[in-house]
Amino acid sequence: MESRPNASGEPFQDGPQLLGLLVDVVTGTIVFVVIALAAVGLSFLVDWLACLGINQWIIIGLRFAEYLLFTVDLVLFTVFVLRTAWRNLRNQLGWK
16 A cells, blocks of 8 residues: 555554555445344234234234334434544544
């Protein structure tokens, strides 16, 4: 990797910072996928319970939980990616 000066004039290496970004993004993506798969599993469970004739109020509550789980997961993943990108940009530009 080439060394170039940051905002304070000191050289820094891109490699370790980019590797850290890559590790953060891959880890965050894996966590997002695991939680999303839990929401999909809950969806299959709700469909199966509906076929068994379980009370409709229970089905509605479980559907709400399924959508809430996925929505919160998606929002938090978006926040994570934006914060990680912002932190990396600040590091690349030498901002504190």
